Amino acid sequence: MTVMVTGGAGFIGANFVIDWLAAGGEPVVNFDKLTYAGNLENLAALKGNPAHIFVQGDIGDYAEALKLFTTHRPRAVLNFAAESHVDRSIHSPGEFIQTNIVGTYHLLEAVRAYMATMSAAEKTAFRFLHVSTDEVYGSLSFDAPAFTENHTYEPNSPYSASKAASDHLVRAYHHTYGVPVLTTNCSNNYGPYQFPEKLIPLMIHNALNGKPLPIYGDGLNVRDWLYVGDHCTAIRAVLAGGALGETYNIGGWNEMSNIDVVHTLCDILDREAPRKDGASYRTQITFVPDRPGHDRRYAIDATKIDHALGWKPEETFETGIRRTVRWYLDNETWIGNVTSGAYRDWVAAQYR
């Protein structure tokens, strides 16, 4: 028995694969294109582990995906692979359309062809789990109720629109072709191995390097933060017990404004790695022009997954963010390696 994880060299995928194998899960075929966001260093802990089979490739490569399916015969495919950064989607939407929409379509087609080779028992056991985001629901006003699974899809960025399209394709392949799908829509994650283009690792990295901490707009945009390890346990719960064709919202019950997140980070760093001049990292905070079309607030109502599958987050923001800052302080080599070359070009273009 194996499972296939796509995008398992990225932030959430790598955490998922590491946690899955640590929890005694079946061997994993990890299928990842290794874009700028994919990094084999994230999987260094699995070096030499025969239960981890890494294959570099594109989910849009139908023939390669089908070959892997028929060779390894996974009992589940977990699709994490995506272009995932909103700011990059504003600069170059094409890659988001290509991977998130066209790539998911080719992967689903390969799954359909693979299913034609399955026995009845294999078909009954098989699952395609699609990892998606709360951003497909659009933006909430400050006093609106949190997103439930019944909220309309109102994506506002090229990233969220491409993820919404992929969710619709997954749904359609269930209704039309009987592919046994599960979809999860999760809020903002943070934790080890997150590429320092996203808010939390970018702020830690900039703070420690004496650079400005760039807050978009007024800093009052709200996100619902979840520790990545909790996202991984939620996905395992949905894979094990989710009802076919259903979607499950995953969130941390933890809404915070961006400025509060950055203040919290500065305060932890002031204690854990104080500046040599004794000043607070808060002095590095700089307000910069807003992201175009910046969604004001995301918030997840995670009642369904709690009631149906008994899942709740284990980390509070206080415990999760302290673990996360500690990880970045203890893993300077990782940060140093991922922030070379192409990363510098991105930062120069984005924060010009």
Ligand code: NAD
């Ligand atoms: P990430 O950008 O860190 O990693 C994406 C991974 O996918 C990388 O390893 C990359 O090499 C790989 N990849 C990209 N294009 C590919 C392709 N065409 N074929 C194969 N592999 C490809 O992203 P992440 O933050 O780990 O997010 C993983 C998934 O979770 C995404 O689908 C994202 O939409 C979703 N999600 C992310 C968050 C978050 O806060 N990061 C929240 C909710 C949902």
Ligand code: TYD
């Ligand atoms: P991000 O981590 O890019 O996630 P998403 O856009 O998917 O929610 O951004 C989180 C929030 O932080 C979002 O409101 C944008 C804001 N932000 C900044 O204020 N400055 C930054 O440099 C970055 C990267 C994000």
